[in-house]
Amino acid sequence: MKITKYIAACFIALTITACSSEEEEITGEGNVSLEFDNSYSTSDLLLTTTSYDANETEEVKISKVKYIVSNIRLEDEDGVVFTYPKEDSYFIVTEEDGASQFINLTNVPAGNYTKITFGIGVDKEKYLEGATGQGDFLTLAQDAGMMWSWQAGYKFFVFEGVYTSDETTTETAFAFHMGSHGTALDNYKEVTLDLTNSARVRVDTTPEIHVVADISKVLAGTTSFLLDDAAQIHVDAVKSPQISTNVNGMFTVDHVHN
């Protein structure tokens, strides 16, 4: 019977292709590209030109978004954690500088990573190493305006612009600068995110982890901030930790390219 032969041929063809996956051996080291993409809600963040809705009647035009990303760790599918060398694990992401939004991690052990952890800011341990213990990062942070002074410490997060509201009809400057206050207040916090799909690091393939930071969460996160109440928040024992929590809540992994 012809028909059965054809059907059989089809099934055989399908079965062969379905069964031909082989176990691969994972060895060596590769790279990971970590992209930090800032948005405002679902829109790509545009500086200065675009006015965004914030809380109540407030509208913001953002001119500056900068933050320190640090202490990157990757966890693989078996729960094994790879900690990126601490001395190389401090980066400044600046909205105006496209290149700064791509963090390239090198010498990452080949593996299938499913989780990422990073800190926003500089941890106390690093800060306590003193000015010389900061290496090149100190100059980098100073040049980027991410320090108050050595005594006051690093600015972990910088957010500036102008706003208007029903109460404030002329454009008025606002600035949120969040960081630890010397050794008095520790605002360093870490974020752990599940990857949407595994980042498969191999000697010859560099996965790209695309992280989105929703800047609208700064004003409307766990805590809502009305700029009419306080348009300038720098060193503040109550509000700085709240901003720090909001900032930590703004990160999501959109996707991973392998």
Place this chain on the structure above:
Amino acid sequence: MMNVLQNFKIKKLILVLGFIFISQVSFSCDLCGCSTSSGSFGLGTLNNASFVGFRYIYQSFESKDGIFSNSPTSKENFHTYQLWGRVPLTEKFYVSAILPYQDLKRKYTDRAENINGFGDATIMGWYKIKFYKKFDKEKAKLYTNVQKEPSGHSIEIGIGTKLPTGKFEQILTDRVNPGFQLGTGSFDGVLCFAHSYGADKFGVNTNLTYYLKGENKNDYRFGNQFSYASNFFYAIAKEKYMLLPFVGFNGNIYNKIEQYEEKIAKTDGTVFNGTVGAEITTKDFIFGANYTLPISHNLFGGNVTPKQALSIYLNFKLNK
């Protein structure tokens, strides 16, 4: 009065049904499978015809070039040229094949992309069952030679495979519309069930197809796909030809794409289309055209918007 009203209701129902029914070009990189059988309606003379044909399909999409709501869009124009044919092996069994050539273009706001080459070929085996009216015992008593009378219903069951003759490029998977590929790079199974009913002047064709997608060498597996299509047609017989205008609907449901056996977010979707067209059948050839417009859709997290599609085909009968 009651009768008039009922008649009116029935007519209206037929009209509405006709309007809902639609078909044929599926919005995806898979333009294969059942399209071989639905490409011509198989009315009367065509039932056991073998033919070779040529079909041109134009599809357009708009895709988001980026992950944000204000990301720029790219415009995609897919041109597919298909060589296809159908050969009966026995009265009930026939085979069909399609070889597509793809010319895919994408325009971004600042650049353009173009890939072209052979797409994935499909080979299908078909088994056809015709249904007959109940044997009339009263008639049989009166006449010695009673023929079986066709009921107008027939079903066709097809099983086949789509071959990875089209190139699959891993780099293209990073873009938003995963359909921008010459081929899936995989051996896929195609299962099809088709029903057709033809009365004197009108008929209905319905196709259900399931695509079982295989994994390709990049550990990439397109989501299994379910396609459905139904067309309502009307036959206008002339001396030398027959004109078949038709109206119908069709749709596709896509499962999520998997890579490394992990489902990729925002890669599933549905699309529901309306279609209108017409076919001219003579004793030598069949010429047809149809136009497809999406009615509702949600493709790839809403990031891909199907626009219109157009298909034109010309089939030559081989056994006159």
